[in-house]
Structure formats: structure tokens, C-alpha cells
Amino acid sequence: MLSLGSDTTVLLFHTKNLKFTPKINTLNADSGFSRSRGRLNYGSVGLKYKHIRAVGKSIGNDENEDEDEDDVLNATIEKSKKVLALQKELIQQIAERKKLVSSIDSDSIPGLEGNGISYESSEKSASSDSNPQKGSTRSGSGSAVENQNGGTVLRSSVHSREKETQDVSSAGINQDFVEQKKRNDAEMASSRQRFDEQFKNKRYEGKKSIRPDTVPKDLSSNIKTYSQKFENLKRESESSSKEVTNEPENIESEGENPPPLAGPNVMNIILVAAECAPWSKTGGLGDVAGALPKALARRGHRVMVVAPHYGNYAEAQDIGVRKRYKVAGQDMEVTYFQTYIDGVDFVFIDSPIFQHLESNIYGGNRVDILRRMALFCKAAVEVPWHVPCGGVCYGDGNLVFIANDWHTALLPVYLKAYYRDHGLMNYTRSVLVIHNIAHQGRGPLDDFNIVDLPGNYIDLFRMYDPVGGEHFNIFAAGLKTADRIVTVSHGYAWELKTSEGGWGLNGIINENDWKFRGIVNGVDTKDWNPQFDVHLKSEGYTNYTLETLQTGKRQCKAALQKELGLPVREDVPIIAFIGRLDQQKGVDLIGEAIPWMMSHDVQLIMLGTGRPDLEEMLRQFEWQHHDKIRGWVGFSVKMAHRITAGADILLMPSRFEPCGLNQLYAMNYGTVPVVHAVGGLRDTVQPFNPFDESGVGWTFDRAEANKLKAALWNCILTYRDYKKSWEGIQRRGMSQDLSWDNAAEQYEEVLVAAKYQW
Numbered sequence: 001m002l003s004l005g006s007d008t009t010v011l012l013f014h015t016k017n018l019k020f021t022p023k024i025n026t027l028n029a030d031s032g033f034s035r036s037r038g039r040l041n042y043g044s045v046g047l048k049y050k051h052i053r054a055v056g057k058s059i060g061n062d063e064n065e066d067e068d069e070d071d072v073l074n075a076t077i078e079k080s081k082k083v084l085a086l087q088k089e090l091i092q093q094i095a096e097r098k099k100l101v102s103s104i105d106s107d108s109i110p111g112l113e114g115n116g117i118s119y120e121s122s123e124k125s126a127s128s129d130s131n132p133q134k135g136s137t138r139s140g141s142g143s144a145v146e147n148q149n150g151g152t153v154l155r156s157s158v159h160s161r162e163k164e165t166q167d168v169s170s171a172g173i174n175q176d177f178v179e180q181k182k183r184n185d186a187e188m189a190s191s192r193q194r195f196d197e198q199f200k201n202k203r204y205e206g207k208k209s210i211r212p213d214t215v216p217k218d219l220s221s222n223i224k225t226y227s228q229k230f231e232n233l234k235r236e237s238e239s240s241s242k243e244v245t246n247e248p249e250n251i252e253s254e255g256e257n258p259p260p261l262a263g264p265n266v267m268n269i270i271l272v273a274a275e276c277a278p279w280s281k282t283g284g285l286g287d288v289a290g291a292l293p294k295a296l297a298r299r300g301h302r303v304m305v306v307a308p309h310y311g312n313y314a315e316a317q318d319i320g321v322r323k324r325y326k327v328a329g330q331d332m333e334v335t336y337f338q339t340y341i342d343g344v345d346f347v348f349i350d351s352p353i354f355q356h357l358e359s360n361i362y363g364g365n366r367v368d369i370l371r372r373m374a375l376f377c378k379a380a381v382e383v384p385w386h387v388p389c390g391g392v393c394y395g396d397g398n399l400v401f402i403a404n405d406w407h408t409a410l411l412p413v414y415l416k417a418y419y420r421d422h423g424l425m426n427y428t429r430s431v432l433v434i435h436n437i438a439h440q441g442r443g444p445l446d447d448f449n450i451v452d453l454p455g456n457y458i459d460l461f462r463m464y465d466p467v468g469g470e471h472f473n474i475f476a477a478g479l480k481t482a483d484r485i486v487t488v489s490h491g492y493a494w495e496l497k498t499s500e501g502g503w504g505l506n507g508i509i510n511e512n513d514w515k516f517r518g519i520v521n522g523v524d525t526k527d528w529n530p531q532f533d534v535h536l537k538s539e540g541y542t543n544y545t546l547e548t549l550q551t552g553k554r555q556c557k558a559a560l561q562k563e564l565g566l567p568v569r570e571d572v573p574i575i576a577f578i579g580r581l582d583q584q585k586g587v588d589l590i591g592e593a594i595p596w597m598m599s600h601d602v603q604l605i606m607l608g609t610g611r612p613d614l615e616e617m618l619r620q621f622e623w624q625h626h627d628k629i630r631g632w633v634g635f636s637v638k639m640a641h642r643i644t645a646g647a648d649i650l651l652m653p654s655r656f657e658p659c660g661l662n663q664l665y666a667m668n669y670g671t672v673p674v675v676h677a678v679g680g681l682r683d684t685v686q687p688f689n690p691f692d693e694s695g696v697g698w699t700f701d702r703a704e705a706n707k708l709k710a711a712l713w714n715c716i717l718t719y720r721d722y723k724k725s726w727e728g729i730q731r732r733g734m735s736q737d738l739s740w741d742n743a744a745e746q747y748e749e750v751l752v753a754a755k756y757q758w
């Protein structure tokens with residue numbers, strides 16, 4: 001019989017399933033060998049399954065086989081126990097680490113007052129190990145301590161903070177600190193890496209231990225028994241770990257889940273936006289800020305959204321952290337509110353200048369808005385240092401910010417000017433997303449004084465165009481400074497590089513083409529899903545699915561007609577428009593087409609706010625055609641959902657449309673889009689082809705009323721006379737995977753590219 005020395009770190013197996021090359025240290029030949037077994041060393045992938053036996057197929061008598069299977073089972077259970085012990089140990093470490101960090105004063109970040117950043121806090125906050133600054137041991141400023149996991153944290157005092165402020169040089173940055181910080185960085189990074197690896201390996205081992213696909217194939221017959229025993233062990237472990245702390249519940253249960261989809265690319269991501277649904281929303285940006293982070297979190301990343309605190313949000317708690325920042329020479333205090341929903345940390349920055357603006361986010365004069373956005377970006381960059389989420393700050397290692405539109409385009413600039421230029425936040429990157437290039441944060445060059453940057457930074461903002469002459473342009477500076485640029489569709493990515501579509505920034509975008517990419521937005525399939533939509537649960541509306549499309553939609557249509565006081569008729573097509581009333585959305589083209597539309601048997605429902613003349617136009621049309629038109633002037637999320645469900649056709653004659661979300665929502669609800677083939681609309685609405693019954697809507701190639709009418713007419717005809725084709729269009733629209741998951745995967749590629757860019 002061929003046997004193995006039982007203490008050898010060895011493998012004996014002849015399985016085709018395991019592809020690594022084993023080291024055979026000891027191998028004793030014997031007669032009557034019936035199977036191979038031994039120990040596996042997975043060292044090359046960081047796993048040490050020293051006590052698992054890999055059992056080869058087959059040969060041998062039954063008695064031995066039973067015995068061996070028992071052995072195998074016992075070995076597997078033994079191994080499971082060990083993995084659980086490891087998990088417990090990890091949980092214990094986390095609990096201890098939490099205790100440690102909560103006892104640490106976070107005020108260890110040096111003052112950068114000359115650049116408008118000041119640090120005066122009266123609270124205690126936890127700090128992450130990954131923040132190299134916090135490990136600074138500059139004399140008098142604090143003492144670095146190594147925590148159990150190899151991370152380093154700093155104790156500092158109010159005294160030390162004052163001293164730091166005095167030490168700030170005329171350039172605004174403490175040079176002593178920077179030098180010391182650079183020396184510490186390497187040490188800190190390797191200590192961080194040690195911790196990460198230790199953590200990762202333990203998590204991985206935990207996962208490996210129970211995923212059937214990681215158990216050698218020959219054990220498959222035992223998996224059932226094994227799983228049963230493992231479940232018992234797990235339950236045991238669950239009850240004991242809950243006593244330690246409630247947070248690691250996730251970590252422990254990770255053993256049950258597959259590894260994160262992001263695999264080794266898992267990182268810390270902070271999306272920063274001026275609006276975030278459902279708390280604040282004027283349009284698509286709010287939707288994206290509310291949904292994309294959740295999809296990134298589903299891939300295994302640690303994700304945070306930072307938005308201003310415009311109102312009192314029931315879910316968010318004041319975490320008691322206070323910081324002060326200077327904006328245009330004025331000292332401003334911010335506080336932080338935080339909540340955790342669907343795997344994402346939502347952090348709201350509170351300041352008197354944001355309060356009560358929830359329905360007027362971009363209100364006020366140019367300077368007011370600029371001051372708000374400057375304060376917001378300054379505070380947002382430091383959130384990973386100051387705001388503990390689940391007890392631990394994100395820190396600035398392995399971190400990527402996602403800034404959005406001109407409102408947060410200052411963030412990449414601050415990240416560079418205040419930190420990266422001074423050897424701080426070395427492992428932090430920024431990505432800037434263009435949702436709409438038409439708004440750029442333009443102003444006179446004097447606006448540079450408001451953003452508090454070193455004089456040499458003015459050139460990043462300086463722009464010239466034939467209309468505005470020389471001016472100050474925030475978007476331009478953000479695009480140049482960000483590590484990567486994304487826009488929200490491929491079509492718009494192409495358009496942005498043209499003089500017609502780039503709105504003066506096409507030159508910069510072309511120069512930075514190497515770091516620029518289009519990624520089509522997705523749909524929040526929890527919020528915008530006819531099956532679960534909370535706005536369809538009352539007043540005659542109903543939830544529906546692909547299977548119940550016909551009955552469900554019919555019921556929603558009747559409820560909508562009833563709610564709006566239109567004749568309740570099943571046979572008349574309802575045409576809808578939802579959106580901001582401005583030049584971009586082409587509402588005026590609908591206005592031009594209304595006399596023609598009214599000559600046909602249709603109903604038209606328009607929901608929007610914006611330009612006063614266009615709002616007035618909506619009211620007028622309703623007044624003139626009261627039996628056929630409803631023009632709802634206002635912002636109503638509930639009505640947007642109900643219209644999307646109850647209408648047959650959604651009109652989007654946008655002059656330009658970076659992506660467009662309403663057409664995606666419409667298709668999800670079996671509502672057929674008729675759109676101008678531009679930007680993201682062209683990417684997402686495949687025109688109907690009656691010959692092969694393909695496509696999901698209608699498109700027209702120029703933003704002109706006649707083109708709109710022609711496309712709409714074909715659509716109405718199909719609705720009336722070709723019911724089968726109509727249903728096919730609806731079904732194809734609903735069957736698409738429009739979720740954020742695809743987009744999140746592509747964002748991840750961009751974030752990884754940014755991470756490895758130096």
C-alpha cells in the first residue's frame with residue numbers, strides 16, 4: 001500500500017481537478033495501494049489547508065473506503081472548526097480594534113490653514129489605520145501606536161493641534177510634518193498591507209471552508225453530511241460571536257457568501273455629489289448618487305456617499321464630529337450626519353449654508369453656490385479621516401473619490417493642491433463623472449479668490465471662449481486634475497469630443513482622451529421596478545411584472561386617468577413627458593407638435609418644473625385641451641412613478657441627453673420610448689424594426705417637431721393596429737437587464753485603473 005507519513009506537509013493525490021504542482025516530501029510505497037491521500041499545501045494562493053485530505057478516486061475495498069470516508073469527513077470537520085476558530089479570532093480582533101480606535105482622539109491631522117483648511121474639533125472621532133498622516137510622530141504632535149492588526153493609529157492632543165497650527169509655513173503646509181510624513185509613509189503602507197493581507201487571507205479561508213466548489217470533487221458525496229455538521233458548528237459560533245459585538249455579523253456570515261465579485265480589486269469608494277436620492281434630487285444626478293454606490297457595494301467594495309445636509313433627514317444621525325474650514329476667508333463649521341442603508345454609508349455634511357435648500361439646491365447667486373460647493377468639497381475630501389462609519393474611518397489608503405459634475409469638480413483639485421502636492425493622501429485617487437457638460441461653474445476670473453488655492457493653480461481654471469471671453473471654469477480644472485474621467489454613455493462620450501457637444505471643453509476632453517470613458521447609467525431595480533414600486537400600491541394602481549403586464553398596466557392606466565381627471569379609456573394611447581423644463585429636454589418641440597397631436601385621439605400628460613415660460617406653456621395647454629392634456633407643474637416623485645407605469649408612450653425629444661434615465665425607467669415598466677437619437681438615448685433605445693420584430697422603441701434623427709411627429713405617428717399606429725408587435729416591444733423592453741450591476745463592473749475597471757496610476 002502506498003502510504004504517507006502522517007506528519008509530512010505533503011500531498012498525495014491524483015485528482016484531475018487540482019491544477020497546482022504539489023511538493024511531495026515523503027512518499028512510502030506499499031503494496032495494495034487503494035487511493036491517494038495526503039495533505040495539501042495551498043501556500044501559493046495564500047491558503048494553508050494543511051489538514052485536508054484530498055481523496056483520489058476509486059480503487060479499493062468497501063470497508064476501507066467507508067473508514068476512509070469517515071476519516072475524510074472528520075478531517076473536514078476538524079478543518080471547519082479551525083476555520084471557525086480563525087473567524088472568531090478575527091472577530092475578536094475587530095472588536096478590540098474598535099475599542100482601541102474609539103479611545104483615540106482623531107485630531108491628529110496637521111493644520112493647513114493657509115489653504116483654508118483648519119482643524120478645530122471638540123469631539124472624539126475614530127480614525128482608520130490606513131491614514132498615514134495619523135501615524136505621524138512629529139514631536140509634540142502625538143504618538144503613534146501600533147495596533148494589534150498592524151495598523152497604526154495616533155494619539156494627539158489639543159495642545160499638539162495648536163502647535164501644528166503655529167508651525168504652518170507661509171505656504172500653508174507644515175514642511176516638518178510633510179518630511180516626517182513622507183518617511184513614515186513607506187512604513188505605514190507596509191504595515192497597512194500586512195494587515196490587509198492578514199485580513200484578506202482569513203476571510204478567504206473562511207469562504208473556502210464552506211464553498212462546495214473548493215472541496216475536492218471526491219468529497220462531494222460527503223458534502224451533505226458535512227454541510228449539516230458545519231451548519232451546527234456555525235450556529236454555535238454565531239451565538240458566541242454575537243456576544244462580542246454585533247457588527248462582525250457581516251464578517252462572519254461572509255463565510256456563507258461567495259467571495260466579493262470585485263475579488264482582489266475591493267477598495268474604499270466615496271462618491272461625492274451635490275444631490276442624492278431619495279433625500280435630495282433635482283434630476284438624474286440624484287438618482288445616480290443614490291443607486292450606483294449600492295451596486296458597487298454589492299460587488300464587495302466599502303462604499304460611502306457624501307452629500308450636503310439640506311434638510312432634516314430622519315435616517316441620519318449627528319455623529320458629533322465638528323470641523324472648521326475657511327472659504328473665501330470666512331471660517332465655517334461643519335458637522336456630519338451619517339446612516340447606513342443597503343450596504344452603503346451615507347454621510348451628510350451639515351452647515352448653515354446648506355440648510356433648508358432641499359427644494360432649491362442650486363439656488364442663490366453664483367457666488368453663493370460657489371461658496372457652498374467649495375465648502376462641501378473641502379469637507380468631503382477629509383471625510384475619510386474624520387467620519388467613523390461602523391466605528392472605523394475609511395482612511396485614505398486604497399481610496400477612490402467619485403466626484404460628479406462641476407459642483408464637485410473642485411474635489412480633485414483640492415485633493416491635489418492641499419494633499420497630494422504635499423505627500424499626503426498618496427494612495428487616494430479621484431474620478432470625475434460628467435452628467436451634463438452644459439453646466440460648468442463658469443464665472444469671472446476673480447472667482448478664483450473664493451476657492452482658496454495656491455496662485456499657480458489659476459491656470460487650471462483659466463478658459464477662453466469667443467462668447468464669454470477669458471473666464472474661470474471649475475469643470476475645466478476638475479477634468480484636468482482628476483485621475484480618470486467618466487461620462488454616462490458612449491454616445492455622449494463621443495459627442496463631448498466635438499465642438500458642438502463639448503460646450504467649449506471639447507479641447508480639454510480630447511487632450512485627456514486617454515483617461516476618458518463612457519459608461520451607460522443603470523436603473524435602481526428596487527426603486528424603479530413595477531413589481532415592487534411603492535407608489536403603485538394604492539389609489540387603484542397595482543404592481544405588475546412581465547407576466548402580469550397586460551392586466552397590471554391596464555389597471556395603472558385607468559388609475560392614472562382617474563387620478564388626473566382624464567376620461568378613463570383603455571383604447572386611447574397615453575403619451576407622457578417627465579423632466580426638467582428647459583432647452584435641453586426639447587419640451588418646446590412637444591409644444592410645436594401639440595396642435596397636430598390634438599387632432600388625433602390621444603391623451604398627453606406632462607410633468608416638469610423649470611423655465612417659467614415653459615411651465616406657463618404646460619398650464620396653457622392643459623387649459624386649452626382640458627379633455628386631453630394634463631400639464632403638472634411641480635416636482636413629484638410619486639407622480640413620476642405613476643405616469644411611468646400608467647402611460648403607453650414616453651416622449652424624450654431632448655436636444656442633447658448625456659444618458660437619460662426616464663427612457664430606461666419607461667422600458668422597465670413596459671412603456672414605449674420615442675426619443676431623439678442623441679447621446680445616451682441613441683445608445684439605449686434600439687429602434688423598432690417591423691420586419692424582424694426587433695427593437696424597443698422609436699427614434700428620430702433630428703431635434704425637430706416634424707421628425708418627432710413622424711416617429712410618434714408610427715408608434716401610435718403600431719399601438720392601435722399591431723397589438724402583437726406592440727406587446728413584443730413592451731416585453732423586449734422589460735426583459736432587458738438595465739440594472740446598475742453592469743455599470744458598476746465597468747466603474748470598477750475605471751477605479752482600478754485610477755488606483756494604479758501614479
Ligand SMILES: Nc1ncnc2c1ncn2[C@@H]1O[C@H](COP(=O)(O)OP(=O)(O)O[C@H]2O[C@H](CO)[C@@H](O)[C@H](O)[C@H]2O)[C@@H](O)[C@H]1O
Nearest residue numbers: 283284285435579608634635636637640657658659660661
Ligand atoms: N418634475 C419632476 N417630478 C419628479 N421627478 C422628476 C421631475 N423631473 C425630472 N424628474 C426625475 O428626474 C430624473 C431625471 O433624470 P434624467 O436622466 O432624465 O435627467 P437629468 O437631465 O436631470 O440628468 C443628467 O444626469 C443624468 C444622470 O447621469 C443623465 O441621465 C442625464 O442625461 C443628464 O442630463 C428622473 O428620475 C425623473 O423621473
